[in-house]
Amino acid sequence: PKTWKRWATADREPIGQWSFGRATLLGDAAHPTTQYMAQGACMAMEDGVTLGEALRVNNNDFIKAFDLYQRSRVARTARIVLSSREMGRIYHAKGVERLVRNDLWKGRTPERFYDAMEWLYGWNVNNCLATD
Numbered sequence: 001p002k003t004w005k006r007w008a009t010a011d012r013e014p015i016g017q018w019s020f021g022r023a024t025l026l027g028d029a030a031h032p033t034t035q036y037m038a039q040g041a042c043m044a045m046e047d048g049v050t051l052g053e054a055l056r057v058n059n060n061d062f063i064k065a066f067d068l069y070q071r072s073r074v075a076r077t078a079r080i081v082l083s084s085r086e087m088g089r090i091y092h093a094k095g096v097e098r099l100v101r102n103d104l105w106k107g108r109t110p111e112r113f114y115d116a117m118e119w120l121y122g123w124n125v126n127n128c129l130a131t132d
């Protein structure tokens with residue numbers, strides 16, 4: 001790029017309740033995350049799909065659907081928030097921590113890097129709802 005812009009990025013401790021009666025949260029409002037996993041918009045889209053499915057299986061009963069939606073999404077999105085935070089720490093490690101990081105990743109192929117993210121793939125509209 002010819003120019004660039006400095007962005008302030010921040011996350012928030014994950015919270016377990018997004019739904020309050022007939023209101024619920026989605027996307028950054030529910031689970032703001034740092035950028036290190038590039039998943040903020042992806043999670044917002046997954047939220048939207050899950051919310052639609054939760055409404056469909058509950059025949060548009062908002063209270064039941066919002067509860068199911070929240071149960072289906074909190075752990076996965078919190079994992080993104082916490083993993084992204086950890087990734088930022090790894091990327092920006094200094095001093096001895098940086099040496100440990102370099103040692104841990106020495107010789108690791110790009111393919112093996114993605115092994116650690118297997119849990120992220122495989123999500124789809126047919127398995128997006130919590131079953132417990």
Ligand SMILES: Cc1cc2nc3c(=O)[nH]c(=O)nc-3n(C[C@H](O)[C@H](O)[C@H](O)COP(=O)(O)OP(=O)(O)OC[C@H]3O[C@@H](n4cnc5c(N)ncnc54)[C@H](O)[C@@H]3O)c2cc1C
Nearest residue numbers: 007026027028029030033035037038039040041042043044
């Ligand atoms: C520099 C940068 C790079 C990123 N790169 C990636 C990436 O590679 N991959 C990825 O998945 N994510 C990425 N993200 C994250 C992604 O952009 C966000 O997670 C995503 O946009 C969140 O969507 P959202 O709909 O929840 O919120 P937003 O996109 O913030 O939408 C909220 C909307 O609500 C509007 N609004 C706010 N208050 C009011 C009000 N009172 N009344 C009416 N409207 C209101 C806002 O104007 C805004 O349009 C990046 C973010 C940044 C900043």
